[in-house]
Amino acid sequence: MKDIGFITSGDGAHLQCYQDYKTYLDEEIYLRTLDRVDLGRFKAIVVPDFSNQALLQRHARQLNDYLANGGFLIVFEPNRMDEWLDVVTVQWFSRETEDWKWWMKPGGRMEAYQPNPGHSMAKAIPLADMCWHFFGAFRFAEGATPILNLDNDEGCLMYDQPVAGGGRLIASTIDPHTHHGRRFMPATTRFLNGFYPWLKAEVQERG
Amino acid sequence: MVEQAPAFRGGKRPHLLYVRSTRSYNIDRMGGLVPQNWRYSAHDIYDLEDIALDDVDVLFVSGMHDQIFMKSIEPKLVAYLAAGGHFLINGHIILPWLPCLSPFKTVSPRPFTNWMIRPAQPGAYFGRMDFENFHRHEGILGQYARGYTDVPEGGQALCLIGGPTADGSIHEGPVDWVWQMPDGGKVFVHNGDHIEQFCSDPRYQPNLFHDILEALIAPDGVLVSGKDTVPDTLR
Numbered sequence: 021m022k023d024i025g026f027i028t029s030g031d032g033a034h035l036q037c038y039q040d041y042k043t044y045l046d047e048e049i050y051l052r053t054l055d056r057v058d059l060g061r062f063k064a065i066v067v068p069d070f071s072n073q074a075l076l077q078r079h080a081r082q083l084n085d086y087l088a089n090g091g092f093l094i095v096f097e098p099n100r101m102d103e104w105l106d107v108v109t110v111q112w113f114s115r116e117t118e119d120w121k122w123w124m125k126p127g128g129r130m131e132a133y134q135p136n137p138g139h140s141m142a143k144a145i146p147l148a149d150m151c152w153h154f155f156g157a158f159r160f161a162e163g164a165t166p167i168l169n170l171d172n173d174e175g176c177l178m179y180d181q182p183v184a185g186g187g188r189l190i191a192s193t194i195d196p197h198t199h200h201g202r203r204f205m206p207a208t209t210r211f212l213n214g215f216y217p218w219l220k221a222e223v224q225e226r227g
Numbered sequence: 228m229v230e231q232a233p234a235f236r237g238g239k240r241p242h243l244l245y246v247r248s249t250r251s252y253n254i255d256r257m258g259g260l261v262p263q264n265w266r267y268s269a270h271d272i273y274d275l276e277d278i279a280l281d282d283v284d285v286l287f288v289s290g291m292h293d294q295i296f297m298k299s300i301e302p303k304l305v306a307y308l309a310a311g312g313h314f315l316i317n318g319h320i321i322l323p324w325l326p327c328l329s330p331f332k333t334v335s336p337r338p339f340t341n342w343m344i345r346p347a348q349p350g351a352y353f354g355r356m357d358f359e360n361f362h363r364h365e366g367i368l369g370q371y372a373r374g375y376t377d378v379p380e381g382g383q384a385l386c387l388i389g390g391p392t393a394d395g396s397i398h399e400g401p402v403d404w405v406w407q408m409p410d411g412g413k414v415f416v417h418n419g420d421h422i423e424q425f426c427s428d429p430r431y432q433p434n435l436f437h438d439i440l441e442a443l444i445a446p447d448g449v450l451v452s453g454k455d456t457v458p459d460t461l462r
Contacts, residue, residue, distance in 0.1 A: 070249070
């Protein structure tokens with residue numbers, strides 16, 4: 021069994037990210053022909069931000085089956101996973117970043133925090149490396165561990181949820197791949213520099 | 228009586244085909260950005276496999292295009308170019324899908340002035356731009372582009388990006404360039420995300436997007452100079 025499959029829509033940022041993190045990734049899977057791939061061969065599948073939503077919809081059954089059959093699925097927005105994931109209920113809502121230029125202001129911060137600093141991802145990636153902007157937020161999912169929340173628990177930007185049948189979903193509304201892949205916003209690079217080693221270790225530890 | 232040949236592949240008016248990709252930045256705005264005296268149509272990127280391109284003058288490829296797919300139809304795209312069709316290509320090319328394209332190269336973001344866009348041979352494409360400001364988004368450097376690709380032999384570097392690196396060497400290159408296939412069409416490449424975001428609101432002049440389009444369809448080769456090259460047919 022392979023560790024991590026990375027689903028690409030063929031966009032330059034996706035292709036760049038696969039090149040940059042292929043030490044941790046086992047296979048680049050082309051979304052347009054996803055039906056030719058047995059996802060069950062992978063311990064984890066990453067759907068990066070800004071994937072082709074129409075193609076995700078077309079291949080939704082396969083992705084849902086993977087999760088239902090015990091797969092570990094990681095999905096970043098803006099992919100509207102609430103519209104194509106049905107194995108679990110995802111409640112996404114529209115919410116703009118208060119000030120996308122917060123980083124230009126002295127003492128500026130994005131309106132988010134890590135509610136569970138003991139979560140293994142929060143240990144691997146500091147808050148500063150999870151903050152640039154986001155594409156909406158989630159209502160809190162039942163049984164899920166929030167990793168990144170909006171201030172005052174107005175909503176959740178990233179959570180980790182066990183799924184019946186042994187599956188696991190990490191859902192996130194931040195978009196690190198599109199910015200790292202386009203060489204813009206250093207926090208997104210720092211996020212991925214923490215994320216992929218974390219994910220690799222996570223799938224290897226848990227088998 | 229001898230009938231005059233149509234001025235453009237699209238007929239009496241030039242025809243821009245917008246190649247829609249997922250989450251293209253201006254996916255719902257493009258119809259208002261293309262000059263109203265042009266013919267405009269839009270197709271999903273995957274339609275390119277089947278539709279005829281004979282009546283298309285400019286294929287506009289947005290920054291988030293599927294490069295694996297474009298590579299898979301490269302012969303069709305080369306034939307379109309050889310027949311005189313033009314390309315306006317946005318994005319970071321990682322998988323070159325035309326023979327004249329090459330992989331993206333990142334410039335050092337430090338010092339921040341490396342992200343200042345400077346003129347090379349801007350011609351009519353960028354000749355009306357104020358280089359201090361046109362490439363800033365809400366005043367921020369870097370939204371325009373962070374790197375470049377090499378210009379094919381015989382092409383024209385329009386704008387430059389880059390500068391000093393940490394070891395003191397200079398790393399700069401053409402962020403925007405144009406190349407013409409011999410006896411064929413032109414390829415304009417913007418090595419950023421979406422050129423139409425910059426100085427291209429149709430309510431204002433000068434209009435970068437319009438200038439690029441009009442320079443692309445100008446009949447006088449790549450090295451177009453001067454500030455007013457609007458073809459007579461469009462006046």
